[in-house]
Amino acid sequence: MEAPxxxxxxxxxxxxxxxxxxxFQAGISWRVxxxxxxxxxxxxxxxxxxxxxxxxxxxIDALASDPRVIRSRPKISAVVHNARAILDLERDGGFRRxxxxxxxxxxxxxxxxxxxxxxxxxxTYHFLWTVSHxxxxxxxxxxxxxxxxxxxxxxxxRAAKAKKATTAKRTTAKRTTARKKT
Numbered sequence: 462m463e464a465p466x467x468x469x470x471x472x473x474x475x476x477x478x479x480x481x482x483x484x485f486q487a488g489i490s491w492r493v494x495x496x497x498x499x500x501x502x503x504x505x506x507x508x509x510x511x512x513x514x515x516x517x518x519x520x521i522d523a524l525a526s527d528p529r530v531i532r533s534r535p536k537i538s539a540v541v542h543n544a545r546a547i548l549d550l551e552r553d554g555g556f557r558r559x560x561x562x563x564x565x566x567x568x569x570x571x572x573x574x575x576x577x578x579x580x581x582x583x584x585t586y587h588f589l590w591t592v593s594h595x596x597x598x599x600x601x602x603x604x605x606x607x608x609x610x611x612x613x614x615x616x617x618x619r620a621a622k623a624k625k626a627t628t629a630k631r632t633t634a635k636r637t638t639a640r641k642k643t
Contacts, residue, residue: 465491467593473547473556478508479591480547480577481540483584485531493531500529505540510551513544539578546576560589566597582606 470476485501486494494501504527506512521541525534550556563569570585580588583606589596596602603609 464599465587465591467591470557470592473510473551474508476556476592477510477513477540477544477547478502480543480580480588481505481508482591483588484536484539484543484577484579485533486587487536487579487581487584489531497529497531501531504530508544510544510548513541514548516541516544536579543577543580550576560592560594566595583608 468475468479470479481501482494482498485497502508504524521534521537524530524537525532530537547556550559553559560569563572566589569589570582573585573588574580574582586596586599586602597605
């Protein structure tokens with residue numbers, strides 16, 4: 462899997478869009494998010510922060526039943542909450558300035574996870590990576606957060622599948638032997 466493309470955000474709307482991708486990806490495949498993104502973006506008014514921040518329960522409910530989007534009401538509500546949080550930071554001195562006010566990645570990540578909904582460790586990393594904010598090298602970060610990717614991670618899964626298959630064969634053989642005896 463290759464790294465997602467990086468952008469140079471021009472407005473706070475660009476930040477909301479990238480943060481929202483992380484929100485919608487939580488617990489589902491990136492492929493699903495990427496496939497739906499061309500219809501999600503217009504449904505969220507192009508991620509215009511001020512417009513999304515004004516969305517109320519009726520609009521959230523309408524989006525939760527809209528087949529153009531990933532219909533998770535908690536995730537849709539999180540996008541609205543996050544738009545409001547970005548807008549608050551923008552009014553308090555600037556969202557970009559807030560991001561740059563942290564010298565340490567982990568401190569910034571902790572702040573973002575507390576401030577925004579549906580954004581965990583990997584969502585925060587993805588968000589900061591895509592908006593071209595400095596982040597630790599991926600493999601070092603993943604290892605520090607207990608994540609492993611690639612061939613080394615796949616090997617134990619293959620071994621576990623092989624063990625299951627062997628156990629299933631033994632169970633089938635025992636059932637067949639038991640039927641023959643009766």
